[in-house]
Amino acid sequence: MPTSLPADPRQLSIHDYTYQLPPERIAPEPLPQRDQSRLLVYRQGVIQDQTFQGLPAELPTDALLVFNDTKVVRARLFCHKPTGGLIELFCLEPVAPHRAIEPAMQQTGECVWKCLVGNGKRWKSGPVTLEFTAQGHAATLTAERQETADGYSLIRFRWEPAALPFAEVLRGAGHLPLPPYLNREDTDVDAIRYQTVYAAQEGAVAAPTAGLHFSNQVLADLAQRGIQSVRVTLHVGAGTFQPVKADRMDGHAMHGEPISISAAVLRQLLAHAPRPIVAVGTTSLRSLESLYWLGVQAAQGQLTGDIVPHVGQWQPYEPGSKLATAASLQALLDFMLEQQLDTLHATTQLLIAPGYRFRVIQGLITNFHQPESTLLLLVAALVGPGWRQVYEHALANGYRFLSYGDSSLLLP
Template sequence: MPTPPNPRELRIQDFHYHLPAERIAPEPLADRAASRLLVSRAGVISDKTFRDLPGELPTDSLLIFNNTRVVRARLLAKRPTGGAVELFCLEPVAPHRALELALQQTESCTWRCLVGNGRRWKEGPVSLAFSFAGQPATLWAERQAAEAGGESLIDFRWQPASLPFAEVLRAAGHLPLPPYLHRPDTATDAVRYQTVYAAHEGAVAAPTAGLHFTPEIIAELAARGIATGHVTLHVGAGTFQPVKAEAMADHPMHSEPIIVQASLLQQLLAHQPRPVMAVGTTSLRTLESLYWLGAALLQNPGTTPAELEVSQWQPYADGLAPTPSEALQALLAYLDATGSAAIEARTRLLIAPGYRFRLVQGLITNFHQPESTLLLLVAALLGPGWRAVYDHALAHGYRFLSYGDSSLLLPG
């Protein structure tokens, strides 16, 4: 048996392919389910449409969706002189770091933001006039501290002060479309850059594998007896972060919050050892992170909620390797002991060739950018066969990236 690659030593340039600009889908199709579906089953590739998906899945599958909802996190403010400043809200800092609490905050708050055109913003607040319920409203933003990578801590305040910050973003903000689309968001994006099952606000990028699903397809899954469940991973801007390091050892993986209800853990446990299918890389990272959280709890039962985090290299270190059922049972025991209804944690998990999957046996996903961590994840699942999948997609006219076509990857 060949020795698996060491993910730290992988060179990102080995995961390059040529993606012509015209193959990047600039707009969604009029019909979500009309997208094409490449099926790779144990290395055998076939061409379908997304409406064929329910019939292509193993009949005893459990399909896991990420039910995060994209927030309108881009704010286009003005300096007193009239110059524009763009603020991209990344994560809350004060008075709450917990996302759901931060979005319900009234009057004022502090967020870490990416700042566009910030060099001319020397001091003082910038402002954004908007309307809420037909009445005039104003948001002010003041830079507290600049950080590395163009990020800054931004103090926000607004009138009417009684508005939750979530309502401010809905009324004043714009959807943060992927930067490679090179266009402003539209009324169509407001609907189509959300999944039909989106429920919990907090993402700044859509879990795009789910954009193809319609209520009719979800109903057909149920009619065929294919079980479904939901996790929440609030997709961060780091999903677009390019890998600039030559070797993966020097690439810092971004951190994202995950929330998984006890009922889903019980569903996963009862489903073992039948196949679990992830809808999208975010669902997959969440599911695999659950395994490593459970493994960590078995090693250190005294772990506090603040310490619940999967590190980038945790799966590649020597240590306890429980069965998936043991890891899930450890999570349920932790929830029982703490009186919690859900696991709330963070993950920096990097899945790359050399990774051994614990909970997931298949993936539904779009086609990803060259030299990206998402492509590394696909390569970890398929092995060297990832190139055949991408070569086929390029040769047969598939559309790529967020608004592009889909694939069902079953390694066999």
């Protein structure tokens, strides 16, 4: 453990953010009931054990909860060569004719996606196919590899009936992309439980797992207590599982992910200040903090109507704006109004690590993350050295870890 933090998170060593995670502590399956998972409450350095059903009573009564309403798509496709060999295609992000998730999911006839290819060395040339059922009718998907670079391939998909949107192709032909550490195939249970009950916007290839604990009953209890909520969208990418291989963080390239937020939500965030805002999951947190940095760009006249706004990995750590949070969010809202945008679509590579100063959120609901991961860096940035106390307590008291594991409420 470092004796002191470097002034710049780029100098951090990921090896200082690790712990021993026994394999048997990784939850292989969800519990029978979502809200029966355990909840570790960390409030100003004090830890309490709860169940997730008790979350509403643990939150500040004037808190605003922010949910990520992304929906996991069935992004794994098992195709066959003419000889019968199996080729796995893991759809990561659309390339053509649309790069944005929403129109790409509604594309008909054919499209190109960036994919990971399993058994790729056995796929020399020619198309691979997959027969499936969509909307009660027989359908066929054909995939051809166009080019390969940096471990990824561009795959051109064509399908019949051509009138089917690609979203229906994935629903009929695909499998849920469970986290690789679960090391098993998806089941009918996963089809329900690897989605949040409020999932709405298709496009993620991994679940925003903090939200998996919320049941309709917990949501009703929150409403009854008068705890308000809003929804943003960040489509979680496969990069969320990308290990940090560099010795120092300046050698790690953070994955980018698309985010969407409505003008109405921005107004709610502005109206709620200075009362606490609690993010449900690291993806909601990254979305909210990214809004601040987009607002800085708007205030500095860096946003234009013809380029998709983007938050860079190191933007918060460069010498720059000391803009107040409300002023930043208002500048972003003003930009949306000038551009006549009901919804802002942007991308973020924001890396939150110790040394980061939070502008928007005051608390976080999150699961327990892998050692030496960027998600653990985010937790350490929020609670400081107390992250070790949280994880040591969870390990010593039988908490279940990772995507299907238990939860924590961090109120530093």
